[in-house]
Amino acid sequence: MTMAAGADETGRRNDWPPLRGLKAGLRRVFDILERGAERLFSPALNPLAQLGAISFFLFWVVAVSGIYLFIFFDTGIVDAYSSVEWISGPHWYHAGVMRSFHRYASDLMVVSVATHLLREFSLDRYRGTRWFSWFTGIPLVWFLYISGLTGYWLVWDMLAQYVAVVSAKLLDVFPIFGEPLARNFLTPEHLSSRFFSLLVFLHIAVPLLLLLGMWIHIQRISRPKVNPPRLLAALILTALLAVALWKPALSQGPADLTRVPAQVGLDWLFLPLYPLADEWGEWSLWGLLVGVSVMLAAMPWLPPFRRAPAAAVDLPNCNGCNRCVEDCPYEAIRLVPRTDGEPFPHQAEVDADLCVSCGICMGACPSSTPFRRVQDLRSGIDLPGQPLAEVRESVIAASAELKGERRVLVLACEHGAGGGDVGGVVAFPCVAMVPPSLIDFVLSKGLADGVVVAGCSESACFNRLGVEWTKQRFAGARDPYLRKRVPRERLATIWASPFEAGRYQAEKAAFAARLGTPADAAPRQAAEEGDARLEKQA
């Protein structure tokens, strides 16, 4: 495998062995689940590749159903329970269903957020420049839980009583309340409607903070997916409706402060740690919660990511065309007023703090063409660790390794199955770093009989948009296009995760078998020489 210096996965190597092992194990599990989900749902609808968007969607389901329930909910301590019973009893067919939507969508949000967190961890998408999304995601978990806990409290059934008593016990360890909160729940006489109103306020205010946090969470990525595809959203709503009818969310008998809720149906998604308050004591539980939160927040620097150098703009070759800005998945490039006096209004500028060195910008740049016959081949925006000139040299060197009649050159993403291939392979940080003209170059120069572009699995692109941009460029739907003259039968794309080496090899072999003989390439060689002459004249 040919790989230029700088793109040698330094970041992935800079990891602690136990963490690396844990990520690999998790990745394997996710890979099995994702491949199954891709087969059933299609890559575009794969729910495991839409966890962030699904979490957003579930938030809106919870919000809308909550607003609906609030119409019928009585916020007084005496009538809260009876109003909820009215919702689930006589009016089960609208308000009761909405209550189940509210409850189960919240539970599902816990599941989707937890899975999202684990998946991003397994993909190592939380270190380096990506620290921001990870770090801002940690408070969201707290806001989500506080929103859920205050919601359980409002129903004022036996579970609410249990939640109230344990929550008060947990909060009372901090000397911030004039009167211990637990005294509010000693006897029915101690209970105050004013305190209950405060809970209603919290149950509205904290989800709003959660929404604000979710907005901040996606600030450093471009084109964030905040809505799942419509078909998937419809399937989720239908499944929610089915579960709401099968097992409606119900109360567990009215709260009674003269009795202890000795047996409760606990929500193990929202309240798994509450029993520990009794077992371990309040301080130990707080220690666990704060310790885990701090550790999670510090994860992006444990250990720090060693980044390859950020993309760099070469002004003589940049005309401020905006393509790199459009294609960057991390909002790391912007257009600024021209500084070199050239007759273009703008030039690209890279924010090195946001750049993950994926090279997608280089693949998008119209000047990233290996056909150019200049002494010092540079792209308008280049990856210093793997510049265009070096890519061209790597491709020529890799093609020299190819022997036999059906020579297949692989341009591979280092995060996919192709990245692990050997012989006739050039690896890139992302498959979208490959300028379409490079494929034209390989085929028209006769460097190979066929080209395989091997990316990550279709729904789990390591750099978010690499697979999508590559497909669009090849289909002529996105600049820079793959030229029409490139024989499509000599080009194959294989989207495969590192665990799908078998499928990758099989598809590559099938592609090689489909290829015609090298003699077919002769007329194209002549045409290419004509092109080169024209280019030189220009």
Added chain:
Amino acid sequence: MRQALRMIARFAVLALVFMGVAALSNRPLYHSLPKDTGVLTLSFSHGADRKAACRKATPEELAKLPPNMRRPEICPRGRPPIRVEFDIDGKRMFEAEVPPSGIAGDGPSRVHRRFVLPAGSHDVAVRMGERPEGGFDWRAERTIRIEPAANRVIDFRADAGGFVFH
């Protein structure tokens, strides 16, 4: 037909996952209290008198203060800790000097202790002194009955005559 079957399979997978989540949302049952036990909670909030009575400020003390803060009397805010003893069936379950709350130590002292007891009758005795030293100012003794899963409370309200049994 094939597309319809695929759609049904997608729905079935999602519904299955959602059913699992719904089932986990209130099962398995959690037993927060052992069988045939109840809870007795000793919980009150009481502020003892100030540590010291108000006294007349000396001319030197007044001179040190800005003119707008010169009051004729100086009243220390701090309260002393209260002393509490609590026995169940003759056994000392809780004994403490409970400091006042607040940064300046001028808030009430707070006690909130939860005891899980076997169901049945229990002799309880509770005493509270408003100073760390000396005798107890408030005391109560009573036999109470704890039913399984009952929540009994001993509160304190000076205006109601001392300890209140709920």
